Amino acid sequence: MFVSRSMTQKVVTISKDADIIEAKELMEQHQIRHLPVIEPDGLLIGMITDRDLRSALPATFFKTENPAEKMPVVPSIKVKEIMTQNLVTLSPMDTIQDALLLIQKTLVGALPVVDNKGNLKGIVSVRDLLRAFINVLGIGQPGTLLGILVEEKIGQLKKIVDIITEEKISFGSVLVARYWEEGKRAVFPYLLTNNVVTVKKKLRDNGYTLLDPMEWYLDQLPKTEPKNAATS
């Protein structure tokens, strides 16, 4: 779960004295939107994004088919003039969860990873996090997702796991989400099988409620308004 395992290590970088046209070409060539700016010794001194470029270059520059024709009208701007300097960074031993929360909080698309000397070690982008969570969800492998409603008390998951294991079914992942009813949780086992008929029946026979798939959610807040919610 450490960012050092999920980050992009071969980072495309640029020097502070480069022209921003070069930055734009590098981004297009590598299909990326963030370029860390480093000193020759690897020290991270800034970041330049495609949004920085869009603000610095005239709109027509992006529309023309042959940017070379427009070159003379674009004044030479150095990377260091427009780069962001006060960067939010990660350390290699920060976790994926740290990265997720920090990206959500700072609203950036990528975070540079630096060692304790400030040297660039990698970059974690939203894309890297997506890849990690596709892996966590297990959806790259063939399987079937179930949604099970359980009481929020100790031992519920064990019984579910036992029932599924008795059917010799492997797990791709198990997610536990908040449910809108108080004292209830929704458990989502992703099972690496096509054959869920028997296991569904066994779960029902053991008193579990299988959630209607149309009522599944992973990312919504409870349906009911909190009791003390302000009314307007």
Next chain:
Amino acid sequence: MKKTGFLYDDRYLQHDTGPYHPEAPDRLSAIFSGLERAGLLSKLIRLEACMAEMKWIEAVHDKQYIERFKSVCQSGTNSFECEDNQLCYQTYDIARLAVGGVLNASRQVMDGVLDNVFCAVRPPGHHAEADRSMGFCYFNNIAIAARYIQSEWGIQRIGIMDFDVHHGNGTQSIFESDPTVFYYSIHEHPSFAFPGTGRAFEKGSGDGIGFTRNYPVLPGQGDDEYISIMDTDFTPLMDQYAPEVMLVSAGFDAHVDDDMSGISLTTDGFTYVMERIVDIANKHSGGRIISVLEGGYSLKRLPELVNNHIEILLRD
């Protein structure tokens, strides 16, 4: 009445998936006795299984994969690559008999001996990829038939309609870059059902972009949604493609009474889907339809659904 073939062979029952497995020999027995009871057998031209030549299987599957499959069966192991894929000593031979039967049926249709055909085979095929078994499938019967038809009759536009409730990942992957085969699938949305592929944005690759069409359906939806898909999407797309022959991956597990899915299609819904497929075949393919059994696990509903499917094929 059309000259409709019916491929069935008792040997297909020998693929033993053990107790409690939904893809069981009883499925075919139920289909056969259903046709018998309805008096339909006498209206059909019966076809038997025959061994497929290896060159046709190898036209789709990797040699090493075929060898692996063969040796697993012969070793007496009872599963292959995943616990789902239960098998027995005979499975390899039975899978070859399924392919061979479908190829023979295809030949009869392509040569005009038959107008159309329904192949009641086991094991099913549409999940099997070139080098991987999956979801009870080992050899991709319909994909091998498509390659056979391309190569023996030089057909340039083959339509495959897959209405099994699960996405036919195998068939899609085999033809995704091939514009001479149009793979069209309606299935339960992959976020809710096996195998987790067949999203609407999967449209083929390379030269095949635009020749794969996936229409995921949400749990609980049924006849209304399928009718609308057939009218507003399938029919116009196939009218444009004008397939020279229609292949059908006929899975009957989208039925409301089939526990393998959350889709609520009724027998009338299946009728509507099949009638539209027949319309396309009559309009563009000289009526040629090769329909091959995939899933469908409700022993109570299978006879009714297959009888219905065959009555539509027989209709002039």
